[in-house]
Amino acid sequence: MTVASQVKQTLAGLKSAQASLEQFALQTQDKSAKKAFTDAANQTQSIINALQSRVNQIEQQEPEYKGF
Amino acid sequence: MEGAVGAFVRSIVIFFVLLVFTKILGKREISQLSFIDFVSAITMGDIAANLSYNLEGEMAKGFSSLMVWVFLPFLLSYLALHFKWMRRFLNGNAVVVIRQGKVMEDNLRKVRYSIDDLMQQLRQRNVFHVADVEFAVLEASGQLTVLKKSDMEQPIRRDLSIPSEIRNEPHVVIEDGHINHEALTKANLDPGWLLAELERIGVMLSNVFLGQVDSQGHLYVDLYDDNLPVPVSTHRQATLALLKQSQASLELFALQTGKVSSKGQFERLAGELEEVVRQVQPFLQGGGGG
Known part of the structure; x- marks a missing residue:
């Protein structure tokens, strides 16, 4: 497995976890838990964004990875 | 016959007299009575009982005796209320x-x-x-x-640095295989959420005898068939594992990549994700389903 596809896999996992965190934030009535989940979801989203741009970069620089 | 009527009237009078006296003596639990309180109460009861059916005895004589047994305990409790030495004398010291x-x-x-x-x-x-x-x-x-x-001493949450959570009362959202909409509304949830949760753990609504949700959003179900193992949603634990796994992957990328700039970025992202994991870990560990 190439690095690019590994990064993509991690990206997919993070997206799933981020969605779950948002769901937990909605479900819980506990304010401190809600805040922790919301903060974590936001921060995970920014990590996802950074990772996504990294993937785009890799694909532009090394087109042979595209599609993996 | 006349005697019976007399006893009847006397008893009624004495009943209300005792009622007034006990109100005067104040509120104290029976188990907290001091010995002298206890003796006075019994004596009062005895005198009252005697008065109510012993028609030979004079009412006045009985009442004067009763007055003493009401007055003295009242005096003692009054003194005890206002003077420390009396309190010590009556109740003793710790x-x-x-x-x-x-x-x-x-x-x-x-x-x-x-x-x-x-x-x-x-x-x-x-x-x-x-x-x-x-x-x-x-x-x-x-x-x-x-x-x-x-x-x-047993440690409390604060000793263990476990974040406090607001625990509202849990709500019974499924009863006898039917959704309790009122409870679901009180829990700030909707039927769609409930059905999705049931689907996640692979249980039919009609198989659920009792379903309870707590303020954290954990759903607990009890099935009609007690021999079936109750499926537990591992959504929270799975999410935590996924976050940790991603964090480890990012660290691995940082090690694998040749470019210095990429290395720095992966390391930074891994660090940020570690912070996220640290933040939500207490809320994702343990607890039933979710």
Whole structure:
């Protein structure tokens, strides 16, 4: 497995976890838990964004990875 | 016949007289009565009983006697309320029986407490080793109050740095295979969420005898068939595992990549994700489903 596809896999996992965190934030009535989940979801989203741009970069620089 | 009517009338009068007297003497639980209170109460009852059916006796004589037994306890409790020495005299002092794990033998003797009495009282407070006790007081009421040594106390959440959570009452959202919409609304949830949760753990609504959701959003279900293992949603644990796995992957990328700039970015992202994991870990661990 190439690095690019590994990064993509991690990206997919993070997206799933981020969605779950948002769901937990909605479900819980506990304010401190809600805040922790919301903060974590936001921060995970920014990590996802950074990772996504990294993937785009890799694909532009090394087109042979595209599609993996 | 005349006697019966007399006894009837007397009894009614005395009943209400006693009612008034007990109101005057005030509110005290029976178990907290001092010995003298106890004796007075019995005597009052005896006099009243005598008055109510013993028609030979004079009413006036009985009443004057009754007055004394009401007045004196009232006087004593009044004095006890206003003077410390009276309080001490009537109720006695609290006596220290254990200090720093050492039994105060002299004090025990003063209150006529045997070792067996002491050990029994300690055991009733769930203390089996005298050495665990920092301080024990035999209260005036006769009860033993125990302060355990700090290293023998149970830790509370704050001691373990577990974040506090607001625990509202759990709601029973499924009863007998039917959704309780009222409870679901109170829990700020909707039927769609409930059905999705059931689908996640692979259970049909009609198989659920009881479903309860807590303020954290955990759903607990009890099935009709007690032999079936209750499926537990591992959504929260799975999410935590996914986050940790991603974090490890990012660290791995940082090690694998040749470019210095990429290395720095992956390391930074791994660090940020580690922070996220640290933040949500307490809320994702444990707990039932979710």
